[in-house]
Amino acid sequence: MTIFVCMDDTDNLNSRGTGRLARAVAEELAKTYPVRGVTRHQLYVHPDIPYTSHNSCGVIHINMDGYEHLDDIFEIAREEMLDDFIDGSDPGLSVANHEQIKPSLIAFGKDAQQLVLTQEKARTLAKNLKIRLEGLGGTEDGVIGSMAGLGLALTSNDGRFLQIGSIRELIGPQTVSALINAGIDDIYTLDGRRVTSGTIWNEETKSVKPCPVNEKAILFVEEVDGELRAVKRN
Known part of the structure; x- marks a missing residue:
């Protein structure tokens, strides 16, 4: 069973990418929690979607179950992201237990790979599924990719590992x-x-x-x- 931490839109053209930040957050979380790895998921590239270079999100996989640690995990990730905030970025952060990720969120993730979606839809979905979601600066458009990444990561058939075991x-x-x-x-x-x-x-x-x-x-x-x-x- 898995807890997923997803972040999106954390960079600008002159900064390190979301994947690198996700690995740094994973390293911090691993001091307390059993982190399995970090995956990258490709989202839709379209003129109506602001993105830095590739429009991808990063998901941290934690090998544990339950709900009692979700807030602590969120706060650790949130603090790391805010400490590393880059002007011009529009970051979003979400944390969910696998049981919170329903078919509607998986569908949202797949839609985010081929459609232009809205913050409103992402936030409504998070509210209905009781998933903690927050924009951490800028336009907060990163909440869209942050929710999408949760659904894509749960399928275990999307994206690629940026980090797992000692492969790096x-x-x-x-x-x-x-x-x-x-x-x-x-x-x-x-x-x-x-x-x-x-x-x-x-x-x-x-x-x-x-x-x-x-x-x-x-x-x-x-x-x-x-x-x-x-x-x-x-």
Whole structure:
């Protein structure tokens, strides 16, 4: 069971991105709570939607159940975000237990990947589902992506992990065994073959980005010139 913390629209063109902030908040939360990882979810890119570069939100996954810690988790995340507030950003923050994320919120998340949505709809949904949602500055448009991210993260079939286990410590090409030991559950080619041995090639300065698939962290690879190369999916 999982508690989700989602943040959106936390940056401007000259600042670090939402993903980096989400990882920093996750690090702070991990001092008290069992953080599993951080996922990135792509939202709609449209001229009517203000965004910095890619319009994505970040979701922190905490491996615990219940409601008694939701307010404390929210306050820790809120304080970290306010301490790091960037002029020109319009951040939103939400925290929810998996039981609060109903089909209506999953539908909202999927709509946010292909439609222009409103703050009013996000806030009404949060109120009806009793999810704590707050805008933390600027226009507060980040509340839209913040709610959307909750629904997308619950599906465990959207986006990619920015952080899970110790994968960020593994830069560049890595063996399959090293990646599995670091926290990846399995590795598959895009055409469906399971990879159990060998080397996975990746950018020299980057770590691989597995995807959430049915509760697992799956790394997808493709064969290029006889080598298996990590794929970064949205």
